[in-house]
Amino acid sequence: MNHSPTSQTLSVIGLGYVGLTTAVGFAELGHKVIGVDVDDEKIKALNRGISPIYETGMDQLLRKNRHRLTFTVDLNEAVRSSSIIFVAVGTPTKDTGEADLSQIIDVAHGLSESINNYKIIVIKSTVPVGSVDLIRNILSQKRKEGKDFDLVVNPEFLREGNAIHDFFKPSRVVIGADNKQAAQVVAQLYKPLSTPILITPPIDAQMIKYAANAFLASRISFINEIATISERVGADIKNVIKGLSYDPRLGDGYLSPGIGFGGPCLTKDLKALIHMAQSYDYEPRFLKSILERNEEQIQSIVWKVKKALGGILYGKTIGVLGLSFKPGTKDIRNSPAVRIVKLLKQGGALIKAYDPMAMDEAKTILPDIEYCATPYEFKDLDLLLLLVGWEEFKQLDYRRLKKGMSTPIIIDGVNLLEPRVMKELGFTYSGVGR
Numbered sequence: 001m002n003h004s005p006t007s008q009t010l011s012v013i014g015l016g017y018v019g020l021t022t023a024v025g026f027a028e029l030g031h032k033v034i035g036v037d038v039d040d041e042k043i044k045a046l047n048r049g050i051s052p053i054y055e056t057g058m059d060q061l062l063r064k065n066r067h068r069l070t071f072t073v074d075l076n077e078a079v080r081s082s083s084i085i086f087v088a089v090g091t092p093t094k095d096t097g098e099a100d101l102s103q104i105i106d107v108a109h110g111l112s113e114s115i116n117n118y119k120i121i122v123i124k125s126t127v128p129v130g131s132v133d134l135i136r137n138i139l140s141q142k143r144k145e146g147k148d149f150d151l152v153v154n155p156e157f158l159r160e161g162n163a164i165h166d167f168f169k170p171s172r173v174v175i176g177a178d179n180k181q182a183a184q185v186v187a188q189l190y191k192p193l194s195t196p197i198l199i200t201p202p203i204d205a206q207m208i209k210y211a212a213n214a215f216l217a218s219r220i221s222f223i224n225e226i227a228t229i230s231e232r233v234g235a236d237i238k239n240v241i242k243g244l245s246y247d248p249r250l251g252d253g254y255l256s257p258g259i260g261f262g263g264p265c266l267t268k269d270l271k272a273l274i275h276m277a278q279s280y281d282y283e284p285r286f287l288k289s290i291l292e293r294n295e296e297q298i299q300s301i302v303w304k305v306k307k308a309l310g311g312i313l314y315g316k317t318i319g320v321l322g323l324s325f326k327p328g329t330k331d332i333r334n335s336p337a338v339r340i341v342k343l344l345k346q347g348g349a350l351i352k353a354y355d356p357m358a359m360d361e362a363k364t365i366l367p368d369i370e371y372c373a374t375p376y377e378f379k380d381l382d383l384l385l386l387l388v389g390w391e392e393f394k395q396l397d398y399r400r401l402k403k404g405m406s407t408p409i410i411i412d413g414v415n416l417l418e419p420r421v422m423k424e425l426g427f428t429y430s431g432v433g434r
């Protein structure tokens with residue numbers, strides 16, 4: 001990787017998926033990076049070289065750039081030592097759907113206390129329109145914009161499970177700033193990545209991020225709708241998608257039918273965008289229908305399981321493959337798989353579950369199901385339910401798994417398996433839209 005021509009000292013506040021990737025990525029580009037988090041355990045682990053999140057390549061980059069990385073809970077010290085400060089704290093959803101800005105507000109107060117000379121403050125967290133003014137107002141109580149600080153918005157588009165790859169090979173970098181010089185300084189940081197850099201007013205940069213996630217979510221809800229219709233009329237959604245994908249206007253990205261979208265971003269950002277539109281007196285019916293369709297999808301998987309079990313969940317034993325919100329991550333935030341397991345349990349089913357990575361996380365919110373060290377420990381199953389498209393689930397010995405089943409029924413919620421092969425093995429197989 002090419003190093004940046006001029007090395008800087010940067011701070012990154014909030015070391016979750018986005019913050020830690022940003023910290024490690026800029027360290028690899030040759031900058032000194034101070035990572036700050038309020039979570040003492042996380043900082044201790046990072047200082048021992050242990051990543052609190054799983055991302056391919058993260059551990060190696062942490063080790064390789066150890067000399068350029070410092071991790072601390074001391075925001076004041078970090079801010080004083082750096083000229084550019086990235087803010088990557090969480091912006092979860094409130095009950096109203098509105099973005100909860102409390103972490104950002106805390107950071108803004110901390111920054112306002114700590115700023116000792118001119119800083120560029122870069123908001124990487126996904127924040128709704130109006131938040132930049134909120135942060136500006138907090139900072140401006142004690143500091144002067146232009147002299148003590150400038151604000152830049154730099155939304156993040158990384159995909160969990162591909163975070164390191166996406167840092168070094170982003171499809172684009174979007175920088176929103178009123179101050180062109182500050183925007184250029186941030187643009188320089190990304191120059192070694194040789195990617196299009198779009199500089200816009202802050203509000204446009206924020207809308208780009210929300211529109212991107214709303215569009216991705218809409219594609220998932222769209223293809224789930226088409227899959228449901230395909231299933232009813234007897235078409236195979238895999239062929240339908242193939243036929244769509246040749247059309248350059250359509251492509252095939254985010255056109256996989258499944259159990260619905262989840263994770264820390266799509267639902268949250270869609271809700272925030274809906275809330276934002278409503279607060280500007282617009283009722284975004286299309287966006288609301290994307291969310292509603294997603295809820296339907298989750299319910300429809302539960303319904304499918306129930307139907308396959310003769311209409312009764314009570315007392316049935318279901319083996320669940322996959323709990324994370326998608327393959328390649330141990331993140332279970334807003335995982336549709338977890339939601340489905342909860343609904344099955346509410347119906348009285350007994351759950352045995354396996355996930356390659358997310359079982360420790362799942363135990364914190366699903367304490368009363370049985371976790372198995374491998375799927376071959378599943379015993380006396382009435383049904384096997386595949387909920388996450390982990391590659392390793394393709395390689396399982398299904399003949400062996402069948403031995404642990406009282407009735408050989410597979411519901412493949414992510415169309416990972418080959419229906420013909422499963423039928424040849426003697427399973428009653430059902431996917432989504434086929």
Ligand SMILES: NC(=O)c1ccc[n+]([C@@H]2O[C@H](COP(=O)([O-])OP(=O)(O)OC[C@H]3O[C@@H](n4cnc5c(N)ncnc54)[C@H](O)[C@@H]3O)[C@@H](O)[C@H]2O)c1
Nearest residue numbers: 014015016017018037038039089090091103106125126156
């Ligand atoms: N996760 C993703 O895939 C993704 C992708 C693009 C954008 N985003 C956006 O990026 C932001 C961060 O997301 P994430 O998934 O990395 O969040 P996260 O919850 O994984 O991490 C947030 C971190 O901030 C820390 N924190 C909270 N308050 C703090 C404070 N006052 N000072 C210092 N640290 C503090 C938390 O301890 C936590 O480690 C969100 O706005 C999210 O919407 C996330």
